[in-house]
Amino acid sequence: MAEIRNGPEEPDRENRPEATPSDDIGAARELVELRSRAEYSADLERHVALVSFEPRRAGLPDVSIKDATEYLDKYHLERPWLSVARGCPPEVQRLFAALDQGHGHAHIRHEGWVTEEMNEHRVRNLEDPAQLDPARRRASIDGLTAGNVPHRCGDVASQITDPKIFAAAFARGVEHPDVRAALDSKGPRPEPVILPISNVLGDDGHKFCAGWQLEAVNGSMDEARAARRAWAAGNQSGPEPLARPVETFEGGTVTFAFRRSAAGGYEVSTMYVNPADEQST
């Protein structure tokens, strides 16, 4: 090995001019690739997950790229959560179209079309982003359940802010062994699977998450949730619900919950991110 290293073909490292940012090669590379190696690797993994995504394996109807584009064009006005995907790569559009023809709500309540304000109002006042009638939304009526069913929300209302990252997270998540075991199970509704964000969205995945969390009342989330429900029902004798933005999702988790699929077996009922202090939920 030493012979090779010191042989005539080995570049003269010691007398090699030091590369500077103004070098032509360096400048050209800067123009072509702005991502760090880690970011490039994470993007590549997401891309592979997306192009490999098979809707049927997630209990969803098969959708072609062409059908997906047509579906989004046809329904995006009446189903506004589809709009964010229209400008995305074809494989992202396909995933959104397949999800929208299933029965899950991840792309409706936990994706980038939901604004910060909608998340805040959801966690503070139980206003459902999926409820498109403003009066019914203010009245805390669920947008995805028939009738006047009250909307429900946990301690956090969260989202993945970029549709491409959301789609890749879903595509990667449904291939995780624990999620696959749930999707392929034959018995009663499988229990939720809670995975580290980094496993599903990549090491930098927490940067694409946002959300609002309910403030405790007298140090108790039990009291805070009960007070929020009472306020939503019109009883404002207790403390007014308060919420604050989640500071970071670093070290957080992604929850996958399941429900029966029309295609047989199970599909993902919802997928949402939780900050680190919500890990055991």
Next chain:
Amino acid sequence: MNQAYWARNPDGPFATLIAIAANYCHPEVYNDAYPELIERARSAAPEDEQIRVFREELREALADPSRLPDDELSRAVQYDDGSSQAFLRRLWRDLYGDEP
């Protein structure tokens, strides 16, 4: 690895109660899942071992809520009944009526 309480502590106290309650009563799934739990509990097949254990643990938790592991039920289910005791009482009533 699954980070849920019942996956981290499969033999932990009330693991089945917390798993089932989170699975069917969490706000993110409640509106479609809760009716399914009522149906499952009321018409439980003899071989549904998980529901048998769930019912037993629910009965034990109601008898002595202080035995529930710290905050795990609240964090897993995020009920809005005001307390774990109120939630468990409602759960028993909805699933099993007035039975002891």
